Amino acid sequence: MELRQLEHFVTTADFSSTRRAAETLYTSQSSVSKNISMLEEELGVTLFVRSNRGVSLTEAGREFYDQAHAILQNVRLMKQMGRQKKYKKINISCYPSTMISRLFCFLYNTINHDEYKMSFLEGTVEDIVDNVHTGVSDIGIVYFSKDQHKRMSGMFFDFKRCGNLV
Secondary structure, X not given: OOHXXXXXXHHHHHHOOHHHHHHHHOOOHXXXXXXXXXXXXXXXXXXXXXXXXXXXXXXXXXXXXXXXXXXXXXXXXXXHHHHOOOOEEEEEEEOOOHHHHHHHHXXXXXXXXXOEEEEEEEOOHHHHHHHHXXXXXXXXXXXXXXXXXXXXXXXXXXXXXXXXXX
């Protein structure tokens, strides 16, 4: 199975036409048909019902389409990754707060954007802790009184387990 076959299959399914798929892919209609036939032969299933008005997906074709589309999307993303500049990423989670937002705006304006990419996620205490624990955020900032700390530490999470929680 080749990416070209998947691309021809998905494009044909999107247009319901091998002719329009060929035009979009800048190739011949016979090339598109040949690649789809080879794919069907390899899979051992019929992916399209062919008629004078074009093609339509079979049941197997509909199931295969979702997977093929996801694979092609992932390939596009991987190609983009190779073209992007390499940044050091800093992801921070915090409460929605005007004071904290101002501080992060100041920080954002002072960093070297050729070297760092920064994201700021707002959420509840549970969101912040979960973001840090799962690696979505590098740093989480939560603030509350000592009384709240005693009550919350037993209710939601183990602070020591979370790592980079400020």
